[in-house]
Amino acid sequence: MKHTVVALVEDRPGVLNRVASLFRRRGFNIDSLAVGTTEEQGISRMTIVVDGGAGIVEQVEKQLYKLIDVVKVSDLTKEEAVIRELVLVKVRCNREQRRDVLDLVDIFRAQAVDVSPSSMIIQSVADEDRNDALIENLRPFGIRELTRTGRVAMVRGAKTTAVNESESAELQRFHHDSGRRPEGDLPFVSD
Amino acid sequence: MKMSGADIVLESLKRLGVDVVFGYPGGVVLPLYDRLPAHPEVRHILVRHEQGGGHMAEGYAKASGRLGVALATSGPGATNLVTAIQDAMMDSLPTLFVTGNVARNLLGKDGFQEADITGITMPAVKHNYLVMRVEDIAYTFAEGAYIATTGRPGPVHIDIPKDVFIEETEFVWPEKVSIRGYKPATTGHPGQVKKAAEIIDAAERPIIIGGHGVILGNAHDELRRFAEKTGTPVLNTLLGLGSIPRDHVLSYGMLGMHGSYEANHAASNADVIIGIGNRMDDRALGRFADFNPTAKLIHIDIDPAEHNKNVPAHVPIVGDVKLVLPQLIEAVSQNSHVDWLHWIDDLRQAHGHSMAVPSGPELSVQHIVRRISEMSPDATIVTGVGQHQMWAAQHMKFTRPHQLITSGGLGTMGFEVPAALGAQVARPGETVWAICGDGGFQMTLQELATMVDARTPVKMAIMNNGYLGMVRQWQELFYQDNYVSVAMTQPDFLKLADAYGIHAIRVTEKEQVDDAIREAEGHAGPVIVDFQVQAEGNVWPMVPAGAALKETVEAPRDASEVRS
CATH class of the missing domain: 3.30.70.260 (ACT domain)
Structure with missing residues (x-):
């Protein structure tokens, strides 16, 4: 565990x-x-x-x-704790694919933080499971670079x-x- | 008044009550050595190798119960201390290791005699420091000594760059030390104590395992009172020997790999085991999974990390044994376990042959250590590591704490000569015997010169069998007599002693033993006795590595089974 x-x-x-x-x-x-x-x-x-x-x-x-x-x-x-991790993914993405990638970004409540004609950097702040799922869904586009901060956490409530x-x-x-x-x-x- | 960093180091040592330092000079500590004559209260003993200096600090700490201090220069001087530092860590000895390093502007530049010594010692110390400002020296020494001597004691290492020794500042000695991440445990949790007392009161076959913590915590009287009130037999770990007088009716000697048959079976058949200041080590407990899994284990230790580390404790009690034992004594009922003691006594009667002293004409280590113990019952005994160490533990009657000084956890061969020197410095005028292996003796014999310089009249008994005896025993028993690299051609120890100007005696016959012991103790200076003992004796009984205590193997009974 x-x-x-x-x-x-x-x-x-x-x-x-x-x-x-x-x-x-x-x-x-x-x-x-x-x-x-x-x-x-x-x-x-x-x-x-x-x-x-x-x-x-x-x-x-x-x-x-x-x-x-x-x-x-x-x-x-x-x-009970809030558990978060930040992920930056640089994904291959041309003009035609951009809409599809942004749809995924929406679904995972991630953000597009950098765009170029052939790539995009996606940032996601979530627990590891959701980040894992996002990464799996981005993989078909071609992941050029990936970095994760590791988990940080804070107890819920006062x-x-x-x-x-x-x-x-x-x-x-x-x-x-x-x-x-x-x-x-x-x-x-x-x- | 402003002082140099060097003066602050020495002034701090004086404030800490340190009156002896075992050291070796070198480039970066020259500013410190330059100031030594100005502080005559701190005696400096010039060693011949820094490892020796480290073991001397350990021997001093063990024999005196006070902080032992060793000093070395940067690079190789510092790395030579590492064995002693790890040894002090394993055996929880209150020690302070001070090293110099290259000047601050050269740190990390791979300069001459630079080593990242704080990086190297980090996993081997209780805490360490690299002091980068002269203003921090005094506080660092106060804090370091506090950490080394309180709670579970241990080695603290302070590394000081050369130019920090030279800089000047006001000397400010802290009134008190407060560390928010370090609050040594004191009394035990009353709820846990109550739970333990209920288990102890209901016990039918209880045993106590008295460890080094009893001695380090100065709780030997409390241990005896607790054992007497509850009528519980006391077994000791190697380092716990002396925590209860060996001649006490409830003392049953050592358990473990070379513990007695009855001790190991008592531990295996007990219904309640009370571990006091011991760390449940594999050499004491055998295979953990089969160390009496049905007994209820009460484990008292000041270090909470020792609880549930190797074996699960039913009732762990975190606390200082000196304070927890009186709580327990108060909480338990008067009791006795006559049948249980008889059961153990009967085992000893029936299975005592493993630890019998050989009765033949051969010169055996068992006979020698027993005679030293009988003729000199108050002597401090320092041993090396191996067969002679186990025989000393089995046959010598330790009656007071700190009487046995030995490298238990790390098992450092070569510990004996320098540690005995340190012990002698701590206990001037008393008899200190170093029981030496012929292998280990040659690892640190350069300190014979220190012994002459420091006028420490240690009596060194070399158990000379021309073998690395314990390794040979394992090769005999577990590697089908395939003796590899265990036979040694020994030097003429008498001539060696002569070269150092040390009195020496050679003993080849059993009849000469008593005279040699008397002669050695009668001589004012250090003495080497070259005991030329039988070549192939085995330490019995033995729990093979990885076996359970109840699988203790006894000595062959029939003389014809004994190897020729």
């Missing part, structure tokens, strides 16, 4: 290396990894899609917490995964069963 793990990390040199090195060393499979700044200065947000069972993801979470630069880890798979936000009841139960101590802001602690 694919899990969406969000890690809030100190924005310091080498932190991406530490996280990537951990995944490599422990043999965790990364499907995608997206990194960017957050609402809080000095904190970066990594959204990591991990393929594996519950035991693997528990280890991923705990091992991430052992990194000193990792401040908070959340598994958004356990919550709750957040910010550093100081307390966790949902379900996550609390999970961490309780894993033996966490009751006090402290963080579900696990670096040791």
Whole structure:
């Protein structure tokens, strides 16, 4: 099963290396990894899609917490979340085909962001499944170039995964069963 | 007052209470060495190889319970530390490794003696730093030492470019360290403790596995009290030996690949297993899937990542064993398990022959280590890795924490000589024995010169059988006697000792052992004893790699089965 793990990390040199090195060393499979700044200065947000069972993801979470630069880890798979990925596709497209491509763009609620006499760049922001479907439908025209950002995600509703936000009841139960101590802001602690 | 980066490093070490550094100079750390004489409170011991310096810091940390510090120059100096850093990582030793690097404008330009050492050590440390501003040095040392010594201890590496040593700034020592991503665990979750206590109270055949965490957490008294209140027998991992006195009625010695028959079967037949400060390692548990799958496992560890890593825990408790054990002692009822102890005792009676000291005239390692332990019961014992290490673990009676210093997780041959030196520095005036393999001894024997310089009177017992004994044992048992690259022509260790000005004794007969031990301990300086032991002895019992603990193989009973 694919899990969406969000890690809030100190924005310091080498932190991406530490996280990537951990995944490599422990043999965790990364499907995608997206990194960017957050609402809080000095904190970066990594959204990591991990393929594996519950035991693997528990280890991923705990091992991430052992990194000193990792401040908070959340598994958004356990919550209702908005999940998005941006895709840019450069597709072969002459004047005659343009209408057909734009029809597809409409159906998938994507956008045409660049046009030339022989090509078009389509941008789509959606979850991976819809993007996969869009790409499959564009394939017959001839895909010249393709890039995907990897997944980013955010919990629905007023709750957040910010550093100081307390966790949902379900996550609390999970961490309780894993033996966490009751006090402290963080579900696990670096040791 | 302004200080140079070099002075700030040394001042920071003093604030941390560091009074000895094991180091080796080189180009980029010259600014630091230049300032050493101005800080006489920090003793510098010049090693002969940086790996040795690293193991000395480990031995010092183990023997003292304090931060061990090693220092090296950039490039090869730094890479030579890596084995010791990984060793300290595997065995959770509070250590600080300081390296110099090329000046900032040369970083990444492949200059002379440049290595991306923070990149290299990243997966081998608890945390590491490349300090790019002189203003950051003091805080980095305070934070680094805090990380190295708290929670689950471990190695911290600080890399400093040469010009940062030279720049000047005000020395500001932080009042306190606060890291938002690092809050070491303290007490256990009361709900989990209660759950564990209920399971323990209902247990009929409980065992405790006492690991290194008990010793690192200074919780040996709590372990003993917990075992006594619940009447639970205590098994130890290799690194957990000494967490309960071996002569305690509830101490049942080591479990695992070369654990005793009764310990391995007790672990396999227990209905409740209480792992305390251990990491459920394959060498201790055997094949994970068949490590007593029906028992209820309670696992107390300060590192939550150890829970459910190798075997699933029914009740994981995250916390400092020093604080969790009193919670548990409070929560459990007084109990005893006489029948269960008898069952284990009977196993020992019936299957003790595997660990019997050979009774014949041959000079055996078992006899030597047992005599050292009997004649010098308080000595700190440092071992290398291999057969002699296992025999020491089986036959020596460790009665206090930190008495055994050995490379458990990484299994680093050559650990013994430098680690013993570090231990001796930490415990001046006390007896330190290094039980050495003849192979491992030659990996780091350059530190004999350091031993003479530093006046550390370590007693080194070389178990000289002319073989890489453990490898030979595996080739005998699992590769049909196909001995490949295990026989070694050893140098004349007496002449070698003589070259270093070290007193040496040769022992070829069993009758000479006691005299040699007495003579070594009576000598004021370091001593090498060349014990020329029988060539082909095997460590028994043995759980073959990949087998379950209950599949423990015993020594052949019939003398005629024993290989000639």
